[in-house]
Amino acid sequence: MNILDVQNLKTHFFTEAGVVKALEDISFTVEKGCTVGLVGESGSGKSVTAQSVLRIVPKPGKIIGGKILFDGEDLLAKKEDDMRKFRGKKISLIFQDPTSSLNPLFAIGDQLADIVIQHDRVKKDQALEQVIKTLKVARLPDPEQSLGQYPHQFSGGMKQRICIARALLLNPQLLFADEPTTNLDVTIQAQIITLLKDLQRDLGMTLVMITHDMGIVAEMCKCVVVLYAGHVMESGDIETIFEKPHPYTEALLKAVPRLDQTRKLTSIPGNIPNLIDPPSGCVFHPRCQYAINICMEKVPPLEDVGGSHFITCHRWRELQGGR
């Protein structure tokens, strides 16, 4: 069963410099109880996808097309008031930067308790109890003592645990984790990855893991959605994608150094496109080693190629024969 079904989502930012086509045509589904990876480089549209689903796209951004079905209900058709009740409760988000997403002026206990009070209209002690319980779930050492402390008194890893607790406060069914380990050291990242995996399993939660690290995807996710320049390049289960990747995914996998081997890195030429003036046809064509004329002219559709594998590429089928 799909808990989330995003169809042809289009979100643009109407800036002074021009229209930034952050999400041009995004479609994917998330199966209930799964961990799905949303991967892509910076600017590919990962965070805007999460913001769109929660309908918190900052100005001058606007969702201008598509459907977002959560448990069959179209979120884009909801009133803002109803959406407010949805956020945190049904769908929650761990923000990309834990430092700037916590309010430096309020003690941890107060800022987290506030969320519970606003949503569930309970007394402060009851709310604090819920906060302590959730901080324990996020494995923050000494949760009781932490309530009176301020964000700057915690290390990066501890702040991230607090942010995870905040996202879990209202027992959401679907959690987006936006690069939850990007600024953390690798041993702390390992703690957070382990925590998220355990939480997902123990709470039966659906987790969308946003990352640029194919290693984290391979480690944590059952399914993956690969984004590039506001388009889905491919989606499918992890084994399939590593075995029969889209040309972009393939290029990316050959370009990243690996801990377990030394090999020649094949670099991807060129740069990430400017989304005010994206390339014609397939957005990846200026950097793709397989590009031919049609790639410049025609946007490839997102095609079901069997085995729950979806691909956006004019040549993928043909290339499979030659690989």
Added chain:
Amino acid sequence: MIDMAQPLLEVKDLVKYFPVYSRGILMKKVVGQVHAVDHINFAINECETVGLVGESGCGKTTTGKLILYLERPTSGEVLFQGRDAIKTFSKGSGEEKMRLRRAMQMVFQNPYSSLDPRMTVFDIISEPFKIHKHVSSNEWKERVYKLLELVGLEPYHAERYPHEFSGGQRQRICIARALAVNPTFIIADEPVSSLDVSIRAQILNLIMDLQNKLGMSYLYISHDLSSVRQISQRVMVMYLGEIVESATTEKLFDRPVHPYTRALMSAVPIPDPKRKMNIILLPGEVPSPVNPPSGCRFHPRCQYATSKCSQEKPVLAQVDVDHYVSCHYYHKFI
């Protein structure tokens, strides 16, 4: 004449403590020391890349700055081509200092903040010519074009400003500027960390190409073990100001010995769904470098620690050819 057996760079017992002051308004009192770099030793040979890997705050950047005398060492020696670099930087003549500055260059993590936005690429790359006066002005143009070509940029890029370039291209400009003084040794401090995944390989490949073309030596500083493996011939692992393990790349990655190195490696996710991680979780976080733990600095987080570990500091012992480890119980892990 350079003696072939002599390393290009030698670092001996290098120490940097930063004083920590009390908060008092009138009387500033030293209440402790940040042990940023604590008695480290290593050498880098001609045409060699040595990786320095460790987590944030372990002292990697400080080590680089000490070598270039951008920070003044508390004690210890830095020998460059056999000569005392600290003495040259502190007491040498203007000309001697300039010569040494040209020989050793640094490339930083953030190519955005390290380029002046008001200067064209031509001005940026030719600025060292002005400062060092080692190239006569009628040759500037040709040299700038050569440098651009060397780092994979085009001649027409010379007239543009930094904001017109992507992160990867800016890092190329930074590298070209470093190369403008014909260095023999470059300290690259996290040169790809701020770049996009698809761009990193371009810069890593460029760094390796320059070694082949120009015989460059590097100290490659990074927290990213995978890129360190990719680029280095030898690797040193740093923890809380000390080197805990050092070996050839192959040995370090195939047979890591120190419990910290092993935990570090186990924590790196591998982009291959068939290879699931076997994470060795370290409890807690890196302790403060002000008054670091006694004995082995890793002991509070080490699952093998005994009372000996909290009392006695282990020495860097040789466990194999080109393989050194600082752990009382290294024989258990070989």
